[in-house]
Amino acid sequence: MHSSMIGKIAKAKQYAQEPERIQFMQFAATFRGENDSHTTSFADGKWHCDCNFFGDWGTCCHTMAIERILGVMIPAESRQGEPLRMSTAY
Numbered sequence: 001m002h003s004s005m006i007g008k009i010a011k012a013k014q015y016a017q018e019p020e021r022i023q024f025m026q027f028a029a030t031f032r033g034e035n036d037s038h039t040t041s042f043a044d045g046k047w048h049c050d051c052n053f054f055g056d057w058g059t060c061c062h063t064m065a066i067e068r069i070l071g072v073m074i075p076a077e078s079r080q081g082e083p084l085r086m087s088t089a090y
Contacts, residue, residue: 020072031062038062045078 015021026043033051040049040062047054047063054060059080067074 022073023075024070024073029066031066033062040066042074045075047080
């Protein structure tokens with residue numbers, strides 16, 4: 001293996017342990033719920049989901065679940081609901 005690649009792999013491992021370095025600006029995902037699949041997205045600091053609950057409340061279990069998974073990678077001013085903890089225990 002090329003010596004410069006070894007350094008990049010080591011740096012990637014370090015960065016993976018420091019998720020606060022990453023801030024998502026936008027993304028879209030398909031969320032497979034219990035009854036149906038939903039398109040959930042984040043753009044311009046705002047969440048969106050095509051489920052009926054989100055339309056009424058501006059938040060839903062789909063956006064809250066993704067936020068819990070991504071944790072500190074969502075800008076603080078865009079976080080919804082309870083304070084986030086980086087934890088694997090749900």
